[in-house]
Amino acid sequence: MSKVTNSLLFNDYEADLVAFTELxxxxxxxxxIDVFSPVVGQLSVYPNHAFVYAAALVKxxxxxxxxxxxxxLEGALSGSADFLSLFGIVSRRLGHLQKAASLTKQALLIEPTSLAFKNNYANVLIxxxxxxSAIDILSNILSENPGFQDAxxxxxRAKALKNSSNPSSAEQECLTLSEQSISFDPLSLSFSEEEVLQAANLIKPDNSKAAKEVAQLLPKPTTDSVPTDRLKLAGIAVSEQKPQVALEQCRHASNQLGSNPEVYVHASDAYIQLKSFHEAExxxxxxxxxxxxxIMNYINLISLLSLRxxxxxxxxxxxxxxxxYPMNPDLLKxxxxxxxxRADxxxxxxxxxxxxxxPAFSEKQITLTTASS
Incomplete structure (x- = not known):
């Protein structure tokens, strides 16, 4: 790690924050991740750094x-639309749809003219x-910006799903080339690197909200918890080398969540353990x-391709x-x-x-890493 990363978080708060967001x-x-890990237990001291840290984890x-x-961080940063947007994206990715809807709606209330936030909210509604409701929102977005491709x-997608008696199949049929692009990054539509810097400079800790922060940590049972628990169980099964159990949990989660990327990640991990590499790919x-x-997706895909x-x-x-992920040491390996x-x-x-x-599996030929390892 460079000197600049080694020296962060222990001197001047604002100067460190600029250097941190520059990373x-x-x-x-x-x-x-390496820089912030030693102080990850002090989120209240470094809330803005922690916000960037969370964004890095998402990336x-x-x-x-x-x-x-x-x-x-919710108690301290709940007044930031950027924070709420990122939290909403993460919640949606984990299948917490009610939470995602609430967060994206709050972000929209703070910045009602943001087309990106409107698009995110419409995504959750779908x-x-x-x-x-999603069609109404997206129609308004497109009338204002016809070139907003994701909208x-x-x-x-919303129109096809509305008109179809089989939503899951319709959703697959109406995927466009932009969605099929391997480099498609929905996070960038509402949470750019520039917005990280802006939010880090503008958001300040609010210790008066400590009680709210504690309250937010209490579990809130919702109807989303069952499919989310299925995903957790699938991950646990993979970590315990029980691929058949993982695939069964993926089946239940898929039936409840639909086309969720985490379902397919766990399924791929399970197939790797079963040495069913084509299915894993x-x-x-x-x-x-x-x-x-x-980065783990890329590494496993590269390994699977090398194997065959x-x-x-x-x-x-x-x-x-x-x-x-330029110059990432795992990718250089x-x-x-x-x-x-290639030489072999x-x-x-x-x-x-x-x-x-x-293909015949050989540890010398390929390195595969499951999400739970």
Missing amino acids: FHQRRFSDI LGDFAKANDILVE DQSNYE QTNFD ICLLHSMNIGTPT SDISLAEYYLQKALGD QKALIAKR LSYAGYHFSEKWVA
């Missing part, structure tokens, strides 16, 4: 941990099958297309990953592994056989 601008999310795909941080995508790709690709000897495609996704794999195979291109044959 976010540079997409050095792992450095942010790295650790939504559960980001949610824990945001819950603790998840809740409130298609009419157009969501508008088409398919589930992983679905997860990356539905949600925001994380599609080296050129592995290199392609490595370059995409490095675009999102993958680069070396791909080069070794005396690679002359990928052969498309009539039927894919499951």
